[in-house]
Amino acid sequence: MSNKIIIAIDGTSSTGKSTLAKRLAKRLNYLYIDSGAMYRALTFYAIKKNYISKSHFEKNRLIQDLPNILIDFQYNKKNSKYEVHLNNFSVEKHIRSLKVSDLVSQIATIDEFRKEMVKVQHLLGANKGVVMDGRDIGTVVFPNAELKFYLDASLNLRVKRRYKELIDLNHEISLDDVFNNISLRDNQDINRINSPLKKASDSIVIHTDNFTLDELEEKLFSYVTPLILKN
Numbered sequence: 001m002s003n004k005i006i007i008a009i010d011g012t013s014s015t016g017k018s019t020l021a022k023r024l025a026k027r028l029n030y031l032y033i034d035s036g037a038m039y040r041a042l043t044f045y046a047i048k049k050n051y052i053s054k055s056h057f058e059k060n061r062l063i064q065d066l067p068n069i070l071i072d073f074q075y076n077k078k079n080s081k082y083e084v085h086l087n088n089f090s091v092e093k094h095i096r097s098l099k100v101s102d103l104v105s106q107i108a109t110i111d112e113f114r115k116e117m118v119k120v121q122h123l124l125g126a127n128k129g130v131v132m133d134g135r136d137i138g139t140v141v142f143p144n145a146e147l148k149f150y151l152d153a154s155l156n157l158r159v160k161r162r163y164k165e166l167i168d169l170n171h172e173i174s175l176d177d178v179f180n181n182i183s184l185r186d187n188q189d190i191n192r193i194n195s196p197l198k199k200a201s202d203s204i205v206i207h208t209d210n211f212t213l214d215e216l217e218e219k220l221f222s223y224v225t226p227l228i229l230k231n
């Protein structure tokens, strides 16, 4: 009998979701899936095809092109990580830029795109043993997930964290750019009609401001143990 579960982690941008999801997945030997990377990969494609920019969005052309777009995760032996692939090429290195970040929430509002991403996410979770982070994982993608977390943190802290991450990745960026991007994305993610970011009624809400990552990992893990023993 499988005792594997699905762990859904949702929340606003830069609350520590992906870092904690990775840590839990590693500890449990589960698959970690960054669902935001899928929307970012699609946005990267749309930018390359010139379907979207700050001043235009040819939504219908991108919808028509969907059959030609394959987004999935493939294992990279060199770093032992699953990386998001666009038509069989790893795009991990390209999807964290501010250009993609500034447009991704717009792409993520469109139902046609979300349906395609959710199909892939369902396949990835079919055998359980998955930690998936995003905005709608506990509400729409896996409403029956055994464990759901909703992470939150103050805007100032999230901006500082994201700025540091991007500087560490050698992006040329200012604190103001990051502030504007995160505020814009929060607003679009929370207020969109399709699968908006919201707390699932059965999620465990965690404010991450005053804890270290180690403390948060232990906190989240303390909810996992009884469930994997029970299942």
Ligand code: DC
Pocket: 013, 014, 035, 036, 037, 039, 040, 104, 105, 108, 133, 134, 135, 136, 137, 185, 189
């Ligand atoms: O997790 P992230 O910041 O990399 O996600 C990028 C964007 O993708 C985010 O602003 C909203 C969208 N997204 C979404 O709509 N649904 C998800 N499950 C994950 C991300």
